[in-house]
Amino acid sequence: MNKILKIAVVGPESTGKSTMSEYLAAHYNTIAVPEYSREYCANLTGDCTFQDEVNMFHGQLALEKKLLPQANGILICDTxxxxxKIWSEEMFGSAPQEVIDELPQHPYDFYLLLDIDLPWQDDPLRNFPTKREYFMNVWHRELQALNANYIVISGLGQDRYDNAVKAIDKYLNPDFQD
Known part of the structure; x- marks a missing residue:
């Protein structure tokens, strides 16, 4: 079996990660792993706890593992x-040790860090409309700490999607020309 390339679509709240992931999965005729925490948090009856963060960590890994065999050469991961780690540190002051320990064990081949140039969209699961720039800096710092191969994707409408496709095509074929 050929290696499946894992491409992660990440970034602060309200940057279009889910929509981008679905678009890219369709474009590359593959599957997108949804953000496990969306469904998990939608079913919470109270505030998110530290244990909930641990549960979301395990849920995201399990969902990715479950969907990996369905990928067509590329697996698009919605976050x-x-x-x-980022949310736990913000909300609780620290991240679960098992999450920190596992980060280097689950690398992604390429990350698309979605820029904060989209207008904010309210959503019951979004918490920080005024901290988007702060979280963008956090994402840069975290990806750099992992020595991750990433690029920032900006643009509105179709331009944003086109920029993501160009970035992936260039990653897949470094000789690719725009």
């Missing part, structure tokens, strides 16, 4: 469990 990663790195989000658990």
């Amino acid at each position: 990663t469990f790195l989000t658990v």
